[in-house]
Amino acid sequence: MSAAEVGSNPEWRLLELVSIADPGSAAFGEAVEVAASVVDPDELLAQAARHALLPALADFLAEAGLLSLMPHQTQKAVLGALHWNRLKTTAFCAEAIRVTDGLAARGITVATTKGVASHALLYDDRGTRHFGDIDLMVLPEQRHEVAAALTELGYAGGKSFDNRTGELVDLPRSVTAMYRLYPDHLPHFLRLAPESAVPYHMVDIAFSLTWYGTAWQVPMDDALATIQRNPVGFGEPGATVPALTTPYSFLFVVLHLFREGWFARVINEKDARLSQFADVWRFWNRLARAQAAEIIAIMASSGIAPAVAWVCHHVDQLYGSSMVSELELGAYCDPQWLCSASSPDGSLQSWHGQFRRRLRERGAPKLVPAHEAPFAVEAQVQRR
């Protein structure tokens, strides 16, 4: 980000730095400097909330002694978001242990992904990473057993939480039908949690690293062949949960970001967040870089390199990293591909500008019809 850009929007620059800052890091020091230029704390607050970075912002302000950047009452709200996130993290971690133990006891191969699997490793167990559910990966052939097991563990499938009544209600037929027509996840499983700090627990079951119908498929037998144990951290000292190995876990985080940033149906509902880019950057710097050779080999055998390049290019642009180069992805960074998207009818679209602008602007990006882009046919859902 150029000096002129920082000067015109120090709030955004601060948020970018906060997303990858840890106490004592270079990003933390730069964030402290940029914070002195912040003139609109409301803008900072709103963007942090939109990008699931409110707990991280609160932690930074507290650690840096900069809470006075916020109006008095706002300080309490921001700190409340951090305390709530830590309580929620504690509850989710305990539940993740219970659920994964329960599934394993029934002979089901299961791995945690995303928040539960990585918050302790990527965020130093500080309770600053926002997550809203327990993400699990299973073998596609075991998904029906998983559904039955989760029912025994107190969960109900195909439900959502009614914020008015505090009860579980059926997902709309249109939503459950989408899960059936494009099977790569099970409809969410929920259970009310009166014993916990959170009103309910939600488990999201995936059985693909990519998405239904794409030519890019990572064999799930390979992805789940080796399960490692990751520290679950928060509130559960010494406890671990099953997780994908680092290469597969990293690739899933990357591919999930691609999916949310490339398909217009998802973009219009919830476009990609800065926190997702920070996850990728942290994963790469802390764990994945050391296993680049394995990641390159998986990409070569499954064909997913264009999607990984799409994400890594935009992460590099944001944070100044060199993932594209280190993962040998330069050949996939075609300009048309990098600004492409897919409409619900499968036709190609594109958006303008860098991802930084897309993240910073409010509202979904403007997508316009595009003629063609390399790799798009393989990425899209094959419809016949």
Add this chain to the structure above:
Amino acid sequence: MTDPAETVPWPKDFENVVAEQLTGFTVGSSLAGDTNLIDLGLDSLRMVRLLVAIEDTFDITLPDAVLSLETFQTPTSLWAAVSAAQAQR
């Protein structure tokens, strides 16, 4: 066993509900049994809308086992699923 779609032509209601979701369908024309609905603009969102409209119109629930892209490929394959669900009521 006879395929219901071969002996039971779909009612006008069925054709109307299907046609409503097709961006490439010309009003006044009729749907052939082997028309590729996806070629006529039945994308993922429209497919789900079509499912809900069909279930409302015919007061049925299509079982999970038939919820696949193949079922929504042509009027014949879709009507086969609808008539099977009607027979199960």
